[in-house]
Amino acid sequence: MSLASNIFNTSLGRKYLMALSGAGLFGFVVVHMLGNLTIFAGPAAINQYAAKLHSLGPLLWIARLSLLGMVGIHIWAAIKLSSENKRARKFQYEGTIEPVDSHRKSEIVSRYAARTMIYSGLIIAAFAFYHLAHYTWKVPQINGLNNIDFETFYVHDVNAGEKQIAYTTALPEGVGKEGENAVDVYRMVTSGFGVWWISIFYIISVGLLCIHLSHGLSAMFQSIGIKSKASQKLINRFALTAALLLFAGYVSVPISVLFGFL
């Protein structure tokens, strides 16, 4: 077998794929969160940040396609691995674990986050799809706002000259043009998260993502073989801290919109 077929066809190879694609996706969620946080610096900051991203052209597409690739590999490996796991253990034990020592139970029974990786993962995938349809493809039917189409949210003309562009002056509906005018991300986010059930769905999904990461971020070090008893404490602390910081960072935006700070 060649290197590639070994990686795709063996248990450990798939664990490497899982870990590395997961690490890449973690990198994305960190950068995405930092991008989101520019909203607190005002409409100009986030609109300029978004315009800058969109001006990257081919680079943006390379990033998008590699993200799609990583998502594909991560989901494929997850489904493959967990279906093998289900096949490997068809029976559950009748005996309920009564700890003889008080500390034993938690060591044998896997943690909630670890047990539910496939479920949290699939819900996150469904959410990510919705989230793309909501803000990237700007499907008006799913944004929960009657007769408001994010496709019409633009800020003033790019041709006004680089120096003068503040990307803050909103253009009236129907005036801006895709490709010519910068997208008014600020208005899109504040009106998007103004819909309470969208914000709730978002907060729940980000919560699941962070539960997913609290296990995944630590397990990936084991899968690529750089975890040990000595580094375990540090790695687990990193996983938990990163998950909590991500949760706080992501959730701060819809919360601020719902409570009228933005």
Added chain:
Amino acid sequence: MNLKLKVWRQDNAEDDGRFEYFEALDISPDMSFLEMLDVVNEGIISDGDEAIAFDSDCREGICGTCSMVINGVPHGGQKGTTACQLHMRHFNDGDTIVIEPWRATAFPVHRDLIVDRSSFDRIQRSGGFISVRTGSVPDANATPVAKENSDLAMDAAQCIGCGACVAACKNASAMLFVAAKVSHLSLMPQGQPERNRRALAMVNQMDEEGFGNCSVNGSCEAVCPKEISLDFIARMNREYGRALLKKGCS
């Protein structure tokens, strides 16, 4: 002490199996778990019924033959202890004890509490050895081995291949077993020539046997009677990656 037992009974590999209840009366707290079962079996036999079938051999915790899940925990609740070394004093008078076989697709139940663990033998045969005879007991320090390596190799070599790791794992993964076997020899000078071949062959055989995959829960480590560390799985992951790269580049 008097106990109630809820025991898995299964006539053969094809049988669906069922739980049966037994009374264990007048049990001494100094008996081992297997001795308690012996007493129950004598009662069953004198009643003219089939004894509860279970595996045992050395009864001193070093052979890895006894294999039963006691109250949901492989080898019962004592840390670093096989079922044969588990004593009845850890139970209370009047307890109901649930006794089941290892549960894994790769360990089919043979009869009652006996499972077929030849999948472990096949993994071991695929690479868990050194092909060249390196002589009998060598002179001390004839082959220098770093202290850390010899300590780690000894820790890994403690694995008795009982299968409790597989039984405890929610995915029935054999990675702790394979990791111990791969690590043990890869840490020793004698194991070097076949190091990469061994890692690849043992992992491939493990996959073929239908064991699940590690999802880093640590249940295996918690029940291992020899307290083999999860670190060895990380080491196996390294060994396997190294072997893949060596093989891919050569």
